[in-house]
Amino acid sequence: MPxxxxxxxxxxxxxxxxxxxxxxxxxxxxxxxxxEILGVVGESGAGKSLTGASIIGLxxxxxxxxxxxxxxxxxRIDNLPxxxxxxxRGRHIGAIFQDPLTSLDPLYTVGQQxxxxxxxxxxxxxxxxxxxxxxxxxxxxxxxxEERLEQYPHQFSGGMRQRVVIALxxxxxxxxxxxxxxxxxxxVSIQAQIISLLKRLCKEHGAAVMLVTHDMGVxxxxxxxxxxxxxxxxxxxxxxxSVIHAPAHxxxxxLMGSIPAMDEDRxxxxxxxxxxxxxxxxxxxxxxxxxxxxAFEPCTxxxxxxxxxxxxxxxxxxxAPAMRAAA
Amino acid sequence: MTLPLVQVEGLAKTFDVSLPWLNxxxxxxxxxxxxxxxxxxxxxxxxxxxxxxGESGCGKSxxxxxxxxxxxxxxxxxxxxxxEAGATRRPASIRRRMQMIFQDPYASLNPRWKVxxxxxxxxxxxxxxxxxxxxxxxxxxxxxxxxxxxxxxxVGLAQVDAEKFPHQFSGGQRQRISIARALATEPEFLVCDExxxxxxxxxxxxxxxxxxxxxxxxxxxYLFISHNLAVVRHVADEVGVMYLGRIVxxxxxxxxxxxxxxxxxxxxxxxxxxxxxxxxxxxxxxxxVPNPLQxxxxxxxxxxxxxANERCRxxxPALLALDRVxxxxxxxxxxxx
Numbered sequence: 167m168p169x170x171x172x173x174x175x176x177x178x179x180x181x182x183x184x185x186x187x188x189x190x191x192x193x194x195x196x197x198x199x200x201x202e203i204l205g206v207v208g209e210s211g212a213g214k215s216l217t218g219a220s221i222i223g224l225x226x227x228x229x230x231x232x233x234x235x236x237x238x239x240x241x242r243i244d245n246l247p248x249x250x251x252x253x254x255r256g257r258h259i260g261a262i263f264q265d266p267l268t269s270l271d272p273l274y275t276v277g278q279q280x281x282x283x284x285x286x287x288x289x290x291x292x293x294x295x296x297x298x299x300x301x302x303x304x305x306x307x308x309x310x311x312e313e314r315l316e317q318y319p320h321q322f323s324g325g326m327r328q329r330v331v332i333a334l335x336x337x338x339x340x341x342x343x344x345x346x347x348x349x350x351x352x353x354v355s356i357q358a359q360i361i362s363l364l365k366r367l368c369k370e371h372g373a374a375v376m377l378v379t380h381d382m383g384v385x386x387x388x389x390x391x392x393x394x395x396x397x398x399x400x401x402x403x404x405x406x407x408s409v410i411h412a413p414a415h416x417x418x419x420x421l422m423g424s425i426p427a428m429d430e431d432r433x434x435x436x437x438x439x440x441x442x443x444x445x446x447x448x449x450x451x452x453x454x455x456x457x458x459x460x461a462f463e464p465c466t467x468x469x470x471x472x473x474x475x476x477x478x479x480x481x482x483x484x485x486a487p488a489m490r491a492a493a
Numbered sequence: 494m495t496l497p498l499v500q501v502e503g504l505a506k507t508f509d510v511s512l513p514w515l516n517x518x519x520x521x522x523x524x525x526x527x528x529x530x531x532x533x534x535x536x537x538x539x540x541x542x543x544x545x546x547g548e549s550g551c552g553k554s555x556x557x558x559x560x561x562x563x564x565x566x567x568x569x570x571x572x573x574x575x576x577e578a579g580a581t582r583r584p585a586s587i588r589r590r591m592q593m594i595f596q597d598p599y600a601s602l603n604p605r606w607k608v609x610x611x612x613x614x615x616x617x618x619x620x621x622x623x624x625x626x627x628x629x630x631x632x633x634x635x636x637x638x639x640x641x642x643x644x645x646x647x648v649g650l651a652q653v654d655a656e657k658f659p660h661q662f663s664g665g666q667r668q669r670i671s672i673a674r675a676l677a678t679e680p681e682f683l684v685c686d687e688x689x690x691x692x693x694x695x696x697x698x699x700x701x702x703x704x705x706x707x708x709x710x711x712x713x714x715y716l717f718i719s720h721n722l723a724v725v726r727h728v729a730d731e732v733g734v735m736y737l738g739r740i741v742x743x744x745x746x747x748x749x750x751x752x753x754x755x756x757x758x759x760x761x762x763x764x765x766x767x768x769x770x771x772x773x774x775x776x777x778x779x780x781x782v783p784n785p786l787q788x789x790x791x792x793x794x795x796x797x798x799x800x801a802n803e804r805c806r807x808x809x810p811a812l813l814a815l816d817r818v819x820x821x822x823x824x825x826x827x828x829x830x
Binding site (some may be wrong): 209210323325326353354355356357358359361380381382383384386387420421423424425426427428432433434435436437438439441 | 548549663665666693694695696697698699701702705720721722723724726727750760761763764765766779781782
């Protein structure tokens with residue numbers, strides 16, 4: 167087993183608000199191997215985007231890391247000063263965000279933005295940087311790359327803009343890309359193009375990907391492993407096929423059952439009653455216990471950590487034989 | 494054969510997107526129009542669900558708004574239960590029988606109103622509880638309170654929720670309030686414009702289940718607008734696929750999903766990620782939806798279509814009936830595919 171490229175170790179992120187402290191990420195741990203694609207899935211407010219933002223060092227105040235470590239290639243990056251983190255971001259860790267329009271500067275041409283990014287991270291002359299920019303645009307499937315370099319973001323369609331954003335993320339030859347909902351703002355037909363592009367390019371460039379999304383379909387066709395988040399914690403993590411076909415955590419079971427499927431007819435969708443708790447009212451014990459059909463005695467008092475559950479690891483007392491025997 | 498509840502014939506809506514007069518004169522630019530909806534026709538039988546599916550900008554939401562009278566059609570007509578519904582300013586007798594549920598549950602509820610007022614507004618407007626004349630009497634007020642309670646209960650909310658404001662609810666709960674409001678006048682026909690697109694999947698499942706239960710209980714007829722084929726497959730009886738303002742294929746759900754005919758439908762189906770086929774890579778659709786200001790001549794799908802020939806680039810295909818399916822495609826008509 168190769169040493170992991172990225173290690174997130176007991177990460178805790180807190181928001182200090184008028185009403186007190188809100189723990190938005192609570193003891194999140196996972197790792198990504200070089201070249202691996204890890205999916206992070208969950209519903210709004212589960213903390214998946216926050217995890218991504220913590221890794222690239224773009225956590226917005228008042229959010230701050232209050233515990234744990236993030237290590238990239240063995241070195242801590244969570245406590246780097248801003249200027250040093252700027253050098254890591256883009257050069258070693260690339261980022262792709264949901265909305266391609268807001269991640270591009272409307273006042274500069276696509277070429278200016280690409281060339282600036284390339285020259286910030288790689289020591290290339292103007293002509294070389296320009297050549298590289300053209301090649302990046304070609305690689306992302308943008309026709310007439312030479313001319314497109316002189317155009318402004320508003321002259322690109324949504325799908326084309328997201329290609330530019332991918333080119334920007336790849337500009338510094340990073341070894342990890344954090345992609346936060348990269349296809350959510352796109353139509354299905356464009357979504358398929360972007361996903362296959364992202365997959366192909368990361369393979370060619372040898373970059374690992376942390377793909378944050380709420381779309382299980384995108385996860386299924388893209389990722390090697392997947393982490394399911396709920397109320398600021400990872401509730402299940404494992405190989406993508408196991409999590410989808412044999413989920414171990416009741417929340418994952420519910421999540422999978424609530425997705426309308428294309429290949430089977432169901433009169434009703436499985437539904438998880440209720441909604442995810444607010445951060446200021448997370449239940450004690452397992453955060454999922456009020457909605458869980460299998461909750462038993464320890465669930466309301468003791469918080470489960472990730473434990474082996476079949477082919478995956480799940481944070482659920484159902485998979486602790488001792489607890490079940492006692493109940 | 495019974496009369497369909499909703500009949501739409503040759504519906505078209507054109508928006509004027511010209512520059513202001515001064516700019517047009519100064520820059521010698523012509524007037525510009527977008528044909529958002531062009532010659533759309535369909536029927537929905539009582540108690541059935543027709544889903545319209547398509548990518549952004551294909552005109553599906555415009556159809557929804559034309560149907561309920563929020564837009565006046567440029568051409569064509571909507572016949573509701575055998576009566577011509579008229580453009581806008583429809584009589585209350587028709588308005589109360591069709592209601593709409595909007596996509597964004599954050600924008601479609603008045604943040605300054607309590608839930609009881611939101612849900613009661615259609616009741617007061619249409620005098621549905623005890624007649625308009627008596628709307629202010631004590632009896633009428635009491636019956637409105639009772640009715641609001643019933644409506645909230647029917648979508649799984651509690652009586653106490655009536656006293657709250659919309660911001661106190663989650664997205665899924667707000668969409669239930671929208672449904673309760675839409676049901677207030679006891680309509681037979683609901684136009685649902687992307688009702689679950691803003692919701693998380695587990696909450697989407699709750700809302701879709703409620704909508705299905707209500708349909709069974711009250712015999713509702715739905716026009717369901719969505720871009721999500723999996724959701725459409727779950728809720729619809731019939732499906733219309735739209736592309737650049739036109740219906741390109743209209744068929745019952747089983748046929749459409751088992752044997753899609755139009756090349757665009759096939760591409761859409763190929764493009765969906767399928768969670769149960771882990772590892773399968775989908776076939777990406779080539780190209781993008783063209784600019785609706787300058788749609789390509791002939792079949793508007795021809796630049797992206799692998800089966801396009803000379804005829805497709807010149808002549809616009811009509812929606813033809815072809816063994817139980819209606820398709821607008823020369824290649825299908827000529828049996829080339």
